[in-house]
Amino acid sequence: MPLHISRARFRHSHNICTGIVEAFACHPWFEELSFAEAATRWVETTRRRGFHCLVATQDHRLVGAIWWDSPAISELKNERGTALAAFAVRHLERNTTLVWIRDLIVLPDRQGQGIGHQLRQKMIEHCVSKNSVLFLTRIRNDNTSMIRMNHAMGFLRSGITVPCSLKPDVLHEYWYLLKGAFE
Ligand SMILES: CC(C)(COP(=O)(O)OP(=O)(O)OC[C@H]1O[C@@H](n2cnc3c(N)ncnc32)[C@H](O)[C@@H]1OP(=O)(O)O)[C@@H](O)C(=O)NCCC(=O)NCCS
Numbered sequence: 108m109p110l111h112i113s114r115a116r117f118r119h120s121h122n123i124c125t126g127i128v129e130a131f132a133c134h135p136w137f138e139e140l141s142f143a144e145a146a147t148r149w150v151e152t153t154r155r156r157g158f159h160c161l162v163a164t165q166d167h168r169l170v171g172a173i174w175w176d177s178p179a180i181s182e183l184k185n186e187r188g189t190a191l192a193a194f195a196v197r198h199l200e201r202n203t204t205l206v207w208i209r210d211l212i213v214l215p216d217r218q219g220q221g222i223g224h225q226l227r228q229k230m231i232e233h234c235v236s237k238n239s240v241l242f243l244t245r246i247r248n249d250n251t252s253m254i255r256m257n258h259a260m261g262f263l264r265s266g267i268t269v270p271c272s273l274k275p276d277v278l279h280e281y282w283y284l285l286k287g288a289f290e
Contacts, residue, residue, distance in 0.1 A: 108165045110222060112229045115160035115172065122169040123162070123212075124149050130212035135249045136273070152209060156182070161233070163213075163226050171213040173226040175206050175234070183207070183243075190267050191243070191281055198241050198285060206234050208244035211253075224256055231260070235286050242284040245269075249277050257282050 115123065127145040131138040140148075152158065157177025163170050183205070184192035195205055208230070213222045234240045242262070246253045261284055268278040 110170075110225060111164045112161055112226060113164070115162045115174075119160075119162050119169060119172075120146075120149065123160070123172050126169060126172060126212045126214055127210075129215055133215050133218075135247055135251075135277075138273070152176075155209075157206075159230075159233070161226060161229055163222050165217070169214075170217040171211070171222045171226050173208070173211045173230050175208045175230060177205055178207050180205070187245075187281070188269075191265070194265055194267060194281070194283075195241060195243065198283065200239065200285075203239045203241055203285075204234070206240050206242050208242055218252070223252065224259070227256060227260060231284075231286060239285070239287045242286065243281060244283075245279045245281050247271055247277055247279050260284065 124142055124145040127149065128140050128142055131140055152174060153160075155176035156179065158174065159176070160172055160174035162172045178186065180192050180196060183195055199205060208227075211223055211226060213226075231240075231242070234242070243265075244257075244262070246257060248254075248268075262282045263284065265281040265283050267281045271277040271279055
């Protein structure tokens with residue numbers, strides 16, 4: 108079935124929140140999020156500086172979404188700590204934008220079909236059309252498909268980890284990709 112990727116509109120909000128509930132109910136999260144909790148999370152996210160979202164639809168059904176924002180170094184430091192902020196400063200060159208890839212979701216019955224990969228690829232193309240970009244993201248070390256996707260797209264491990272709040276024996280690691288506009 109053909110996949111259509113486009114900018115999210117306000118009318119997509121309800122289906123994105125349903126998607127958050129469904130995607131995070133499966134491996135490796137197994138979160139029991141209510142729709143209201145997902146909606147609160149979503150609304151907070153949309154208020155972030157430089158927020159953007161792309162949605163993937165198949166036959167008019169929303170099957171996936173990716174969203175990102177562009178925090179200032181001070182915001183990154185407050186949210187993620189000194190080590191990651193210092194890492195970003197070391198890697199930010201002149202005319203380079205910082206992009207935080209906040210989330211990527213694909214509905215459980217559409218996972219494993221390359222939709223997540225295509226959404227991520229479109230996001231990268233969108234962001235590097237004008238500027239060079241330092242992409243940062245955080246991945247759970249047991250999120251096999253995200254780790255495979257990161258390797259396939261050239262993302263690298265920063266070496267900076269934090270324990271997972273839901274499962275303290277599992278680590279989250281920050282990954283990065285520095286991509287030039289004119290490569
Ligand atoms: C993570 C997620 C977005 C991936 O989306 P997807 O459309 O299933 O991913 P793709 O089909 O594009 O596959 C990406 C890679 O993962 C691999 N993969 C897919 N499903 C897999 C599985 N069940 N086990 C292992 N690897 C898997 C694919 O082979 C592919 O690797 P490759 O590029 O080396 O071939 C989706 O599983 C999801 O919504 N998960 C819950 C929410 C989540 O964890 N989001 C990310 C938060 S950081």
